[in-house]
Amino acid sequence: MNEELKDEGTRNFVKTILALRCVKSGILPFLKQKCAELHTQYLNDLETICGRSGYTCTRCHIKTLEPYHSSKIPCKYAKAKLKCDCRRQGKISCSEGTCGIIYDLIKDDHVQNDPNWSNTNSEMWSDKQRGPWEIMKSFISTRGYESKTNISDADITALIQICINNSRLRCELGDNLKYLEKIKDIRNLVFHSGTLKISSADVHMYLSKMEDALNLHIFCFPEVKDELKNLENIKQDISRLTIEDEVTARTETLVAIRELQILTEQQDNIQDLKCDIAQLQRVQLEHTRALDDRLNAIEKHMLKLQEEHMKNKTFLNHQRSVIYDLDTMNRKMDQISHASVMLRYVSINCEL
Numbered sequence: 001m002n003e004e005l006k007d008e009g010t011r012n013f014v015k016t017i018l019a020l021r022c023v024k025s026g027i028l029p030f031l032k033q034k035c036a037e038l039h040t041q042y043l044n045d046l047e048t049i050c051g052r053s054g055y056t057c058t059r060c061h062i063k064t065l066e067p068y069h070s071s072k073i074p075c076k077y078a079k080a081k082l083k084c085d086c087r088r089q090g091k092i093s094c095s096e097g098t099c100g101i102i103y104d105l106i107k108d109d110h111v112q113n114d115p116n117w118s119n120t121n122s123e124m125w126s127d128k129q130r131g132p133w134e135i136m137k138s139f140i141s142t143r144g145y146e147s148k149t150n151i152s153d154a155d156i157t158a159l160i161q162i163c164i165n166n167s168r169l170r171c172e173l174g175d176n177l178k179y180l181e182k183i184k185d186i187r188n189l190v191f192h193s194g195t196l197k198i199s200s201a202d203v204h205m206y207l208s209k210m211e212d213a214l215n216l217h218i219f220c221f222p223e224v225k226d227e228l229k230n231l232e233n234i235k236q237d238i239s240r241l242t243i244e245d246e247v248t249a250r251t252e253t254l255v256a257i258r259e260l261q262i263l264t265e266q267q268d269n270i271q272d273l274k275c276d277i278a279q280l281q282r283v284q285l286e287h288t289r290a291l292d293d294r295l296n297a298i299e300k301h302m303l304k305l306q307e308e309h310m311k312n313k314t315f316l317n318h319q320r321s322v323i324y325d326l327d328t329m330n331r332k333m334d335q336i337s338h339a340s341v342m343l344r345y346v347s348i349n350c351e352l
């Protein structure tokens with residue numbers, strides 16, 4: 001597992017995955033801060049809208065929560081692409097009068113007024129610790145984030161989707177957003193590519209774009225320095241890349257492909273969907289095969305080591321038994337020689 005990776009194309013693939021990890025860690029502190037700021041902003045807005053200084057409700061479920069604007073006709077999101085939930089049957093208004101307002105605030109802040117409600121747990125919105133992330137998860141386009149309770153569990157694409165879909169963040173990032181969109185494109189390109197290998201020219205270009213993104217003034221947090229250093233080490237080929245890194249990178253890719261499949265299934269164009277799914281399945285198969293080969297080779301190597309270990313153990317046991325026999329023999333010889341000395345001593349005494 002600790003063997004150095006030799007194949008250049010595979011090394012470049014692993015380098016790109018490791019570099020994407022650096023970008024995620026680099027922009028994480030910024031996103032964490034934005035989650036906290038948004039939560040504080042919503043608490044202030046609650047106070048302005050309904051005069052409540054505290055938000056404590058933990059009972060409202062997103063599937064049944066009645067939006068605050070339900071009582072208003074017409075619906076304020078009538079022009080939004082998708083139908084609004086405010087007229088749906090079975091909606092329950094928040095007994096505290098707060099959750100519906102947060103619902104509307106999130107919807108207002110989504111660039112298309114279409115948050116991904118399946119990702120969020122509204123019962124946790126009022127929680128000081130979990131609330132900020134639970135609210136922010138509504139801005140991730142990919143489904144499947146409901147059970148991810150920590151921002152660190154999100155992948156780089158989810159973090160970039162937040163920056164794209166949250167209008168406040170989008171506005172704050174301004175032109176800088178294009179740097180993040182490039183990272184998203186690199187990630188999709190790498191995970192969509194069936195070759196599983198990346199040329200040195202491509203990896204160099206990817207790493208430069210990642211550096212550009214992390215060098216943006218907006219991400220200027222102490223952690224970014226470390227990640228830029230890690231990126232530089234990857235670029236200079238200083239970091240050791242092992243088979244273990246390759247196995248981890250491929251497993252990570254398979255998880256990412258699954259997420260891409262979920263996202264692809266959400267698109268409207270059936271023809272594009274079929275093509276994209278087919279391509280992703282091809283890449284998935286290639287990575288699974290490569291992983292199988294690697295794992296089989298590792299297993300073979302381990303069996304060989306086990307065999308050698310057993311051989312060495314048998315050899316050692318044999319040597320030990322020889323030493324033990326010699327030792328026993330020596331002790332017996334000592335006893336015999338001691339007895340013969342005693343016998344001679346007795347016989348001399350008797351003669352006297």
Ligand SMILES: [Zn+2]
Pocket residue numbers: 067069070075076077078084085086087
């Ligand atoms: Zn509505």
Ligand SMILES: [Zn+2]
Pocket residue numbers: 057058059060094095096097098099100
């Ligand atoms: Zn409530």
